[in-house]
Amino acid sequence: MISNRVIATVLAGLVVCSLAVTPVAAADPPEPSLVIDLDETGDAQVTLTTTYDLDSEEEAAAFESLQSDEERRAEILDQFAVDLQSVADAASERTERPMVVTGEDVTTERQDDVGVLRVTVHWTDLAAIEGDRLVVTEPFASGYETDRSLSIVVPDGFTVADATPMPDDEGDGTATWAAGTALDGFQVSMEAPDGEIEAGAADATDDSLPGFGVVSAALAALVGATLVARRSN
């Protein structure tokens, strides 16, 4: 004879099992995007996410072949880094701040019926250090407009102090502009925690123009000469 206790235990087990197999709502496939993940030195990890709808078995197989083609994916990363270095050169001329782009990572991922390609590069000095702030302008301020969203992830502890145009979404240290937003005149200022940027971060950038050192020396000489003149009088 089966006791009530056994029956209760079996029923409880069945309930637990049914909960365990209840399908968890699948995460939405990612949207095409460009994400700029900044650190406190002004360097950034720049990730471009591109998607492709896999509407047929043949397209799914084609995407799988790309996933398995390590050599080709390495080529994609290399080509993207080379092209972005050219953009960085143009931005460097505009900002007078050298920038170097290095290929970091390329991943492919299938989520349901969407193939996702993510390419990441490291981009030095994308943000300028201005006092206690990091400031991003180029290469977004002069005609950057695409059919994908742009997100800027601020360094830990930093906050967005000013942004032009205003982001469409902001939270969790990320400011996002929707796809198709015209970003002419783009400028985002991020304030450092405690009002100062860590020592050493500023050393990473050298915005000095030739001649500034000479001016400083000249001013020092002039002050010195003035003092000597006063004493002689």
Place this chain on the structure above:
Amino acid sequence: MRRTVAALVALAVVVSMVAAAPMAVAGQAFAQDDENDDDENGVEPGEQFAGVVAVHESEFEGEMSERTFGVKIAQSANASAQGEVVGEQVRDVEQRLDDLDERVAELEEKRDNGEITEGRYQAEMAVVASERQTAANLAAQSEASAQGLDNQVLDENNINVDAIMALQERANELGGPAVAEAAQTIAGGNGPADAGPRVEIGVGADGTVGVDIPGLHDESDDDENGSEASADADAETDTGVDATDDDETTVDGETDTEAGADY
């Protein structure tokens, strides 16, 4: 007192001149850079960035189209089925080229009447360059596939090999030299490492069409033919696709590029 003041003035003048000289040189250098920016290509950094992103997306889509065509050919059970795939692809290439012709005309008109900037025009034309390359590659793959089909299959699917070759030529010349120049401008003088077809298609000694899709998992991976997937009627290719989601692959890169501007 008068002598001291005169000495101070002289010192200030000399110091100012010494200080001003390199500043002036630097100023000239940056002014020159600015002039060069304007003269070089009329493309702003933001416009170039948008162009690079759009080209990257277009190349991804193009590569997927080329690989998908290869898979379809490889999976076709017989020559008749291959003929249908080729016929469909040729019509797709024709449509792509018609659309691109229309887009080039539209872009030129918008640039000429000031609706879009020169930089935006160049960025959009760089995307056209990528898409016409895809069309040329698909035409080349179609032609290679058609070479292995007999006349009856070609006739049944309205496939004309000479017409496909003409499509390739049309794709390569679409938009004239302005298209290739725009691609070079947006990529900063760097052309694609290898813009040809990613999927190789050819006719084997036995007269069947062979397809080589890099990375494709198939039964022939374990045999002498490597990843070549035969379209022979008896050789059905297992694409190895399953329904597994979140199947992620990664390649880390150490692709240092040239250091940027010289400052």
